[in-house]
Amino acid sequence: MQREHVPNLAFSWEGSIPFLPWTILPYWSINAFYGLSLFINDTTEGVDRLAKRYLTVQLVAVSCFIVFPLTATFERPPTSGLPGFMFDVLGGFDKPFNQAPSLHIALLVIIWDHLRRRIARSWRWFWHGWCALIGLSVLTTWQHHVIDMPTGALLGLFALWLIPVAGTSPAAGFKVTANRKARTLAIAYGCGVALFLALTVLLTPRSGAALLLLWPALALAIVAYGYLGGGPAVFQKGGDGRVTLASLLLLMPYRLGAWLNIAAWTRKLPSSVPVAAGVHLGRFPTVREYARFASVVDMTSEFPGLAPPPTVWVAIPALDLLPLDRSQQLAAASAIETARERGPVLVCCALGFQRSAVAVASWLMATGRAQNAAEAIRMVGEGGRRIHLTEAMIGSDGDWQ
Secondary structure, eight states, rough: OOSSSSSOOOOGGGGGGGGGGGHHHHHHHHHHHHHHHSOOOOHHHHHHHHHHHHHHHHHHHHHHHHOOOOOOOOOOOOOOHHHHHHHHHTTTTSSSSSOSHHHHHHHHHHHHHHHHHHHHHHHHHHHHHHHHHHHHHHHHHTTTTTTHHHHHHHHHHHHHHOOSSSSOOTTTOOOOOOHHHHHHHHHHHHHHHHHHHHHHHHTTOOOOGGGGGGGHHHHHHHHHHHIIOEEEEEBBBBBBBBBBHHHHHHTTHHHHHHHHHHHHHHHHOOOOEEEEETTEEEEOOHHHHHTTSSSSEESSSOOOOOOOOTTTEEEEEETTOOOOOOOHHHHHHHHHHHGGGSOOEEEEOOOSSSSHHHHHHOOOOOOOOSSSSSHHHHHHTTTTOOOOHHHHHOOOGGGOO
16 A cells, blocks of 8 residues: 655755765664674573564564654665665665664664673774764665654663663563552653653644654653552662663653752752761762762662762662652661761752651661651751651651561
């Protein structure tokens, strides 16, 4: 069946992008790396992971090509020699409606990430440069419009997030939470997803740039999934505060909003206050603020850790606005007590109002500095910092005996 009136999403200035026939060589090279990467693996798990990433982007991209076909508007000039032959072969399988998201870019993200971990350090800059050339070649061969590139990169990063190198997939073992507040927050973030998707649909006919709204839509969808049952693992944050590259980039729009929220709520408050025995309670710090602490116990899941040595960064990821479970409380209490041996400790969450306050109160109870939950709340509050803390969040006295 022939499609009529297939749209395109091109910017007016794209006509100034030069056509460089020789760049068909790096463009084509991804086909070799596609197959070669499957054989450059240490384990069978590595092969499976790469194959699943390939399959993920291909299924999503092909679905988009079928449901939302777009066409390129370029009329490529005649070419001869090897580039001409390669363009002729390319035209036989790279169909004109396969535009956004660029499958070429999505696969490039996956292959780049796979091989950068396996190439000797002395060759990595060459690999990064060659991959950059492959990325640019989708434009200089006039195979894609500009907007196809970020949408393709977004798809590739999603595959990296869904099938991570370390740990299990965020989709593994998913179970809808029984926590009513968590479900409410999931719905709230889901409404944000719906809003950005609606704006994408409404604005894309006016400008292809509106497809960039899929970035915050995807970020909020991941957060909504986390509250619905995926848990803190959706942020892919390790115990040292580091996050995966996919998490860092995919969730950037959400993190930007979270940073603005910190500024709005805490701009008139001290960044941290002392509580007891060298332990301080505060918001998520800036580089200047954490430098005066020997250790940071970070209760956020949404922010990457900041501290290089000598500051020790310990992360116990917990979702914002939800109570800590018992294992998180015990882990926080133990981490704080251990960190005290190195010097001053900052216990932080986003605002310093709840997660970090519960962590400090749990430490006070676990170490016997507070005899009951009410006393722990009083001691945490004496620092003069605003907190949202109830006895139920800390647990009964018997839980700490």
